[in-house]
Each structure stands twice: as C-alpha cells, then as structure tokens.
Amino acid sequence: MLPTGTKNNRPTKSRVCGLLLALLVVAVLRFWRLAEAGPADYDSVRNWQIVLELARGNFAQLFHHGSPAFFLLYAPLAVLTKSFLVFQTINAGFGIIALGLFAAWVAQKASLTGFEAAGLTLLAGTSLLLTFSGRDFTMSSLTLVMYVGLLRSHFTRLHQPSTTVALRVVGWLAIGLCFGYKFLFLVPILVVLELGQADGLWRHRSLWWRALLLLAAPYVLLGAFGVLVGLPWYRWLGFYFRTVVPATANLAGRQSTLHPDLLYYPQYLASYESPLLLIGLVLATGLVWRDWRKKQLFSGQPLPLLAYLLVWAGCLLAGMSLLIKAPRGLLFAYLPLAALAVLSSRRVLPGWALGSVLAAAVGLNIFRIQRELWAPLPTQYSRVAAWLQQHGATKVASTVGLGLAPFLNDQQTLAVVNDEHELAHLRRQGYQYVLLDGYWRVAGLQRFDSLRCQPPVAAWAAPQLQRPLLFLEHSEFTGLGYAETLAACREAATDTLPLRLYQLR
Incomplete structure (x- = not known):
C-alpha cells in the first residue's frame, strides 16, 4: 500500500512544488525595488492618508470609494507605523495570496502537472497590470482575494448544489462589497450562471431571505458604525448613486459613466499584456463551442472549468467595454484569462510546445515589467x-x-x-x-x-x-x-x- 500511495501523491507534490516556486518568483517581481518606487498613483496616497486619519479618530472618509473594510482593516496598523512602504508591502502580499489561491484551485480542478501549474502562476503573476496594482496601496489586491474566494465557492455550488454552499457564495459577495464596489458588476454574471444551471436551488424561499439578510448585514453594521462616528446613514449607498449618476462633471470634464468602446481592452491586452491571453480566449471559445456541439454542454449539466472561466472572462470583457475604461477595469478578468490560455493550450499543444509558449509569454511579460515599472525608478x-x-x-x-x-x-x-x-x-x-x-x-x-x-x-x-x-x-x-x-x-x-x-x- 505504501508504494502505491506514494506514487499517487507524486502529481500533488509536483504541483505544490511548482506553485510555490512560481509564487516565489512572482514575489520577487512584486517586491523588487519597491522601496525605490514610492506611490504608484494618487489613490494609493489618498488611501494611506485616510487610514492615518482613521487611526487618529477622524472617520469622515470611512466610505471613500465605497470601501470601508479596507480602511478599517489597515487602521490598527497605522497606530504602529506611518510608513507608506509598510502598507505598500503588506498590500502586495495580499495580491500574491490571491494569485496562489487561484492557481492552486485551477491546478487541482484541472489536474495540472507541476510545470503547468507553475506556468499558470507565472503567466498570471507577471501580468503588467496585476504587477502594477500589486505594488500600490489600493483595494485591488484585497478584492482579488475575495474574488477568488467567490469563484471557488460558486464553482462548488454549481457542482454540489446545497443551501450551505449557496450562502457561502453570497457571503463572499457581501464581504467583497465591503472592500470594493466593483463586486456589484459580478452580480449579473452570477445571475447568468445561475439561470444556466437551472437546478431549482433558488426556488427555496428560505434561501432568498437568508441570502438577502447576509447581503444586508455589512450595510447595516457598518452603516450603524458610520452613524456612531457622525456620518449620515446613507453615505455608503449615496456613493453608489453618485458613481452611477454623477451630480456634475469631474475635474477633467468627464461626467458619464457609460462609454461604449469594444476595442479599448483588446487593444490594451494586445499591446501591454501577453498575446497569449487573447489567443487563449479565442481558443477556449472554439473548444467550448466544439464540446457543446459534441456533449451538449449547458443542458442542465454543471459547467466544466474551462467553460466556467470562459463565461467569467467573456462577460467581464463585454460588460466593462460599455463603461468608462482603464486597464484596472479588467482586474477580475486577468486571472481567468491566464487560466484559459493554459487550459486551452494544453489541449492542442504537446508538452514541449506548451512549455516553450509559456516561457516566451512570461519572458515578454517580464520585459514589459522592466520597461514600464523598473526602468523609471527610483522615484524623484x-x-x-x-x-x-x-x-x-x-x-x-x-x-x-x-x-x-x-x-x-x-x-x-x-x-x-x-x-x-x-x-x-x-x-x-x-x-x-x-x-x-x-x-x-x-x-x-x-x-x-x-x-x-x-x-x-x-x-x-x-x-x-x-x-x-x-x-x-x-x-x-x-x-x-x-x-x-x-x-x-x-x-x-x-x-x-x-x-x-x-x-x-
């Protein structure tokens, strides 16, 4: 029995080793010359200032950007230190944790080899935007952790439908909304996937009430806390309203939140991220279409991992193309896109070819990181x-x-x-x-x-x-x-x- 068990454990050990080594490389890239970088953008410094204000008892900006949990999480640290670099470094660590959780989940579900798991981790982890946002002090890194938790729990809900698992999905959504309003954009995608599942789980009235109470809990608790510190009860919800319907144009003259442009994100991905992301998206679409024709996918069966991630990536790309744009608008799409590239490529390429493609893609990513993030250092x-x-x-x-x-x-x-x-x-x-x-x-x-x-x-x-x-x-x-x-x-x-x-x- 011992030799057999040892043999069966080899793929798992190889996968874990590959993941850990790749995460170590990503950590080096994220922390390299971080002390020389200074703040990545305006929001990073403003968030740091708000955290320091909270530590001094000033809660006026608690609901800035609709992210009260972010500021409350870091406020105790501000009692110990005011160093921007300390906050920046800890926040970068959360981005690496999110990447590790996602890569480990995909590797386990898709039975990736150690090399494939490492390739997925490096391809996603060396993304220019994720590296940039992984070196700032914004909500991006923490929201990625919540997003990965939601992805994993919802995939489990589709394959093991139960009230407990469904409420776990709602719980991740509720927590995510405390850290970033962009979790609202995930609700339509969850609805699409639930309609496709059509297993009747949401017909249980008790589930609806429990889910709504779970979603309302953060708003009630943090809203009450806001009232206690002197803020209007509607401040958090008012942020949502003003984001959708701005009262006036901003300082740059932009007022509308709608700006349809189907080419912005493909142009950015083609020019500043790995071409493999777009290639993987197209290839995954073709493979899922072929599987649907052969196996009748989407006919009451739970979605396989490739199709599941394709829905997320495709919906995020299409939906965000209708709104005002920045590369961070696809924050939640980069990890699924990297997974689609690896999962689809391994189905059509031999091992040596897949390895060569991934090595070239990661090399190109690191070259862009050097050019865009490291070459301009140190900050002046x-x-x-x-x-x-x-x-x-x-x-x-x-x-x-x-x-x-x-x-x-x-x-x-x-x-x-x-x-x-x-x-x-x-x-x-x-x-x-x-x-x-x-x-x-x-x-x-x-x-x-x-x-x-x-x-x-x-x-x-x-x-x-x-x-x-x-x-x-x-x-x-x-x-x-x-x-x-x-x-x-x-x-x-x-x-x-x-x-x-x-x-x-």
Missing part, C-alpha cells in the same frame, strides 16, 4: 522632499498629484491644488513653495499655463509620470479613448523636467 519625490527640508519649507503646495506626501516629515504640510488660481489663497496662508507635479498631465487638468512660464528654483526628471500604463489607468478619470490617452502620454514625454519647484511670493 524623495529628492524633492530632501530639497524642501534643506531649505526649511514647512508648507508646500502640489499640482494635482500627492506623490510627495509620503516623503514629507510630520512638521511639513502638503496642499493639493487643481487650478493655479488657488495659489494666491495658499500664499496668504503662509505656503512657501509649489511643486508643479507632472501628474496634472496624467489627470488631464490643463490649468497651470502661467505657472509653467515662470523659472523654477529646482527641477527634476520623473520618468514614472510619463509611462503609458499610468496614463491608461487614468483614462477612466479623463474619459479619453485609447488612442487619445496614448497621444497625451507622448506629449507628456516631451517634458524633460516634469517636477518643477517654484517659490510662492
């Missing part, structure tokens, strides 16, 4: 902060960007302006310097023409502020299309000194 905000401290500056203004904030000391204050006409008021309040932060180009706020014509007292290059991915990530804010966004990036690249410091007189 630390040098700006050092200059200000040497010259005794205590009150500083910044145009649009918050990147300087984590590098200032406790005696220094940073105010953000979105229009140069605000500087006169700040001057009267004793502000000594203003940093013309090139982030104004990224956000599309062309309101600093007079300031740009003045001679600066100091200036620095900032390649991080001129990368296409950063501009594309803000196309959701600016409302610009894919080509327009890249054109703005090319224009920004002509500015050799995008960080300019001026004295306020």
